[in-house]
Amino acid sequence: xxxxxRLLLRLVLVVLGLHLAYLLYCKWFFPPITITQLNSLLAGExxxxxxxxxGDISPAARLAIIAAEDQTFASHVGxxxxxxxxxxxxxxxxxxxxxxxxxxxxxxxxxVFLWQGRSWLRKALEAYFTACIELLYSKKRILELYLNVIExxxxxxxxxxxxxxxxxKPASRLTEKEAAMIAASLPNPKxxxxxxxxxxxxxxxxxxxxxxxxLRGNPELEELLK
Numbered sequence: 001x002x003x004x005x006r007l008l009l010r011l012v013l014v015v016l017g018l019h020l021a022y023l024l025y026c027k028w029f030f031p032p033i034t035i036t037q038l039n040s041l042l043a044g045e046x047x048x049x050x051x052x053x054x055g056d057i058s059p060a061a062r063l064a065i066i067a068a069e070d071q072t073f074a075s076h077v078g079x080x081x082x083x084x085x086x087x088x089x090x091x092x093x094x095x096x097x098x099x100x101x102x103x104x105x106x107x108x109x110x111x112v113f114l115w116q117g118r119s120w121l122r123k124a125l126e127a128y129f130t131a132c133i134e135l136l137y138s139k140k141r142i143l144e145l146y147l148n149v150i151e152x153x154x155x156x157x158x159x160x161x162x163x164x165x166x167x168x169k170p171a172s173r174l175t176e177k178e179a180a181m182i183a184a185s186l187p188n189p190k191x192x193x194x195x196x197x198x199x200x201x202x203x204x205x206x207x208x209x210x211x212x213x214x215l216r217g218n219p220e221l222e223e224l225l226k
Contacts, residue, residue, distance in 0.1 A: 026112060026145065027137055034149055035115045037157055046155035048165060054144040057171045059225040060212075061159055061179040062143060066221065067211035068183035068204075070104040073143070074220035078105040078134040079127075104146050106130045111149045140224055147171075152182055153189050166194045180208040 030051040041047050054062070066073050072080050080103050102110070109129035114122055133142060152162035159182065163171040167178050174182075184204035185192040192200040215221055 048161040049157040050160040052160045064179035064183040078130040180205040
């Protein structure tokens, strides 16, 4: 039994060491591939991905993503408790999950380190990785990872590939409208398409642009747009 416990302890230490090493790796480098991207390849959807640093992403694209996905990103510590409370109340009233409340940090945790799904195990791991990311990474690095790993169309991952695919230009040259259209598709980019422009994107990108205007001037957000 003692030998078994020692073996288990060593296994746990190895797993924890690898886990910490990969967390630190992704603090400075982009992930070689994610589970979601690998599944896209295996499903025959292809994989269009071109990692770029945040300085090569237009401020309009950064602001559009925050406006559409997580307006309190600059100030929260990984979880937006007020949005979680509201989503819980709505879902309880409807009797099913009709609204989510994931922050940008939570989506980075899911898309970089985990897999897609709604199981309690995946949610628990997502919460754990979210806390680790907020502790170890800067807000700018979290946003940089998000903008590079999130699916923005069928087999299209990251803002650079999306900009090239939909608008034939680099992410550094995206206009406010173009960035808002990409951001508007994110609830379900395979269904809410940028090109051809779905009715959802056509309507919602206008709302995203209004939110962008309202968020401008926020000192914490302005630091992320430099």
